[in-house]
Each structure stands twice: as structure tokens, then as C-alpha cells.
Amino acid sequence: MGRTALIVIDMLSTYEHEDAEVLVGSVRKALPGIGVLLERARAADAPVVYVNDNFGRWRSHHGEILEAALSGPCADLVEPIEPDEESLFVVKARHSIFYETPLAYLLSQLGARRVVLCGQVTEQCVLYSALDAHIRHLDVVVALDAVAPIDAELADAALRMMERNMAAELRPSGEITFEDERAD
Template sequence: MIDMINTYDHEDAELLAAAAAKVVPVLAELIGRARDAGAPVIYVNDNFGAWRSHHGELVETALTHPHADLVEPIRPDDASLFVVKTRHSIFHDTPLSYLLWQLGVGTVVLTGQVTEQCVLYSALDAHIRHFDVTVPRDAVAAIHPRLGFAALEMMERNMGARIVDASDVDFRGTRRPLAEE
């Protein structure tokens, strides 16, 4: 889940919030299915420039802003993992690759926002790290729809990403056996 814990207090926020409103119900259902399947649910999020904050603070801050209705249905539960990112990609300067390796994850299902930036760059970084990539087209939000569609096409064509509907995501194949299993 990329950047969905958001205050929507930035340039293009209203465009993004409108797009996010369409995907939040899909994300809530997808998160429930992932949890039911025992797949790890990992939130990777900007920290709003608050480098001393932790994920609980980020969630609480987002819930005090006008678009809290976009955060509440998908807020992390106690079993969710949370990684703070520094830039657009979920992998750049984060421990995510190591975490995924530790969890035995072979396929990442990328959801969230912004399709034409953070999701696209994260898909590329996942691809070059030899993860299989699935992106549910109805579980990502774009600021600019035309660029979002182009980004999905690039992920599919250039990175071999599976672009599917959220209802077609099967979490059973996302993990590979761990050495100790």
C-alpha cells in the first residue's frame, strides 16, 4: 500500500483525493482478502517531512485532516507492517527489499497512489530486484488519468507487470518458501 496514509495537504491534492475516493473501497476489500490469505500487508508511506515521527503518528495526523474518510477504511491494523520512505519509490533508501526477502515474498502487489509517480517507480525498482509485480488497475489512484493509464501500460510492457482487476488478485502465490520452512 503506497502513500495512502495521506493528509492531502499538497499541490494537486484535490485531484488526487477525488481519484483516491474511487479506490479506497477496492483497497479495503483487497486488504481484507490479503489478511485472510495470510499475505503480509505492508504500508509504505511518505512521512510528511516529520523525520521523528512513527507510523502511529502519521496515521493519527492523516485522520485529523479533511480527507480522513480516505484513510479510516484502510488504516493499518496491529498486524500490518509499516515502512517510511524517503522519495517516490518504496525501495529507495528503505529496508523493504530485506523485509520482503525475510518474509519470503516473491510477488509484490502494488496499490495506492500516485500511479504515474510512486507506483510506477516502485514497480521499476521491484522489477530490477527480481520481484514479480502485480498492479490492480482499480486499486491505484492517479493525479492525471491519462498519465496513470500510460504508467500502467509501461509497467506491463517494460517491466512484465501483471495489470489486473483487484478481484483477480490471488494472494496464494505471492510468497516463496522460506529456507527454514
């Protein structure tokens, strides 16, 4: 089997983009579920990996991205879920958390065979990341109450696609566990 890693997608944001107004409401609804996942993963000593867009700032690193998000107009959406000192961080530039990032290598080094995805945007980055995880033979779980859509109808279709085409488990955050399944 293998370990389970929690992947937090694009939650460190200043929300200064075209769809921000709609997305902010969805993020507010997803925050409690993300909080539950962070608490459960940390309690189980499971890897927590924040994978975040660099917003085209090619000299940025995770500290600068976090600082910008905490200084932005929606800092209240970042503070409750900000990375702790144990959290890992991967910078991405495109929709998928795997596209031209070291995430696949990192997960293999951690012994992770199962990923729990949460964050934003359900019908974009979460969908593409679930597909890329699936084609890398990782087991995929999507936390239904911890993903934030821009378009609810497209998000519902994306979730159905993840379940049907990528064998993703769709579960509420309270039903997701992070037990270490490594053989002794």
C-alpha cells in the first residue's frame, strides 16, 4: 500500500483575479472542510503538501506567496489554513499540480500512494490534478466539502468525471482518514 498525503491546491491567494468575487464565497464554504483535513492529516503525521500557483512571479518562493496572500484583501481565507512548519510546499505555474513540478518525485520519496485533494478550483486545477494523479497510478480522494468551484454546474460535472473516469473516491472531509498503510 502506501502513505496518504494531503494536497492543498492554490489556497494561498490574494483573490485579485477575474473570478475572485464568485470564488471567495465558495472558498468560505470549503474552509471548514480543509481545516478538518489539515487537523486529521497532522494528527496522523501524514505529509501535508501545499501546491500553489506562483501568479507569474518567477522569483517568488513559498514565504513570499504566503506573505502576499496574508497581506491581501482576503487574508481571512488564508489565516485559518496557513502552512505550519512541517508542511511541504511546491510552486506550480499551470493548472495541474504535477505539470513541470517535482511533486511526483516528492510523493515517491514520501512513500505516498494515495492523495487527498482539496482546494480550488474544483472544475479546473482540482480536476486536472486528479487526472494527472490517476495517470501516475496514485489513488485519488477528493474531499467534497473542501473544494471550491467558480461554476457549480461545471464543478458537479468535474466531480462526476473524477469519480467515473479516474476512479476517484469522493468523500466528505470527516470521512477521510490518513492512517499510514506502509508495511512494517
